[in-house]
Amino acid sequence: MTTTKLPEALQASLLQWYHAHRRKLPWREDPQPWHVMLSELMCQQTRIATVLPYYDRFLERWPTVQDFAAAPEEQVMSAWAGLGYYRRARNLHAAAKEAAARGGIPSTKAELLELPGIGPYTAGAIASIAFGEPVAAVDGNVERVLTRLHGYADNPRRAAGKRWLEARALELTGPGVAGDVTQALMELGATACSPRNPSCGACPWSEHCDAARMEDPSSLPALPARRKPVLTPMVAGVCRDDDVVFLARRAPGLFGGLWEPPCEPVSQGESPEDALRRVFRERLGRRIEVGRRVGEVRHQLTHRDLRVQVFEVTVQPTRRPPSAEGYVEQGYHGATKDLGLSRLAEKVLHLTDEAPPLWVAAAPATT
DNA sequence: AAGTCGGGGAT
């Protein structure tokens, strides 16, 4: 058994393993900058399997970054709906516009860092994979692989840990292999070096790995325990008129830019009915009558446990509201809807009607 | 440094 960690030897065994075990992923077939940029933004905090159908749809609809930059934001949000972390969609759109204006996607990590939504990891990933720049790209996979390899027992999420990880990743890459090193490190973390039960027998670094010799390799990385989601009582008001539903667009923040039957938290000591009237008055400047309670929708987020009391409400007017107030009428069919709804909004609508054939949408406050 | 921001698959 050896404890050496020569970067050259580690790189060689890593690349050999990668060439034998790399998965076929759509953005690996033709890793041009737009493909890599799109995949990396979508993959932030999101599993590959979840991303795949979205990636294919985006690329089919917007084959080039110029196509995407020219798309209306409404279509972007609609296409992103269901993928989560919706600020990513706006950031991607803004970044694509900047890139198109500059004549193309920047080719260095330093320049990529200037684009909205592109941080240290994503900039490193695009620069190395699409342009071959030998830079570090430390995501959750790489963090896990490298803390285990080196027996790094401190919290790697702190500033010192991040600097240390960047340095360890950087010493493993080099000219001509940058893209493969980046993807190999992530591939290792996504397969053999898994969070719960790592398969050290399948890892090319097991002979060099500190964690592999520990009683519990999965004890690294040493991440702080996360807090339980905060129970958040909410209320939603669904106003239907035959085949029409009243929707509003959310401001930046939670579900920012998406459409929904108005839905907000209930304040302390406030009744759901009062909250509903308050929300429609403050957010939309409308008086409503609260009808029957339809039921409750639960929606789990990382930091919140949303419990939404859903009511039928009456808004005047519902159908054919004055265009002067900025209303938009949208046909709704599963294949042609072009408004983005969160999963939560879909649950709320599903509670009151299986398939609303038509939506009327109230235009938003500007976002 | 801590909090915010989705959704879902794996265990």
Add this chain to the structure above:
DNA sequence: ATCCCAGACTT
């Protein structure tokens, strides 16, 4: 039920 995923941004 719990964890955490090809993280970035705001406070």
